[in-house]
Amino acid sequence: MLVGLGLGPGNPDLLTLRAVRLLREADTVFVPGRIAADLVAPYRDSVMLDFPMTGDEEKIRSCLETNAEKIAPVAQNGLAVFGILGDPNFFSTFSRLCGILAERYPGIECRTEPGISSITAFASAAGIPLAGGFVVSDGAPPSALIRLKARHPKKIAEDLRRDGYREFVLVERMFFPDMKIYRDDEIPVKSDYMSVLYARR
CATH class of the missing domain: 3.40.1010.10 (Tetrapyrrole methylase, N-terminal domain)
Structure with a gap:
């Protein structure tokens, strides 16, 4: 490994x-x-x-x-x-x-x-909160989106599909003992508050 x-x-x-x-x-x-x-x-x-x-x-x-x-x-x-x-x-x-x-x-x-x-290290060193939506890029056009607090992931994914996103991964309660990972058509209707949804065009 x-x-x-x-x-x-x-x-x-x-x-x-x-x-x-x-x-x-x-x-x-x-x-x-x-x-x-x-x-x-x-x-x-x-x-x-x-x-x-x-x-x-x-x-x-x-x-x-x-x-x-x-x-x-x-x-x-x-x-x-x-x-x-x-x-x-x-x-x-x-x-x-x-x-x-x-x-x-x-x-x-x-x-x-x-x-x-x-x-996250930058935010700490600079003394600024990263609140709301923001874009991180190395100069290339963004091709992916991460949505925090994805309580209704299926609805979010459906909306994003209309904007051209095709690949989806939801991680619910990451690194907790009951962590769950869902992909694409497995995305559930509801999810825990501690859920992150990833979408890629």
């Missing part, structure tokens, strides 16, 4: 308890650079991988393939952890790495463990 582990925005005090536990339990911890390696160091040694900051798609793909080959032997036989600054689900190369592993090693399971993202 390969776990993409969020290490937070860079302050060692902002690692989650779950992050520390997984770092200690992993057979091998991989990191993409020095900052991540320093965050991991109090808990264990790590293997630093090369992830160049470049717009050269061919070079990016080549590095991802090389790194996938280094990670695969560990992930096939035990627990490989890839420690990433911020959260592995926000503008991260982790999903692309998992895509390559799925092509070459379809038996390897990939999952993520959240960390404090740059969005």
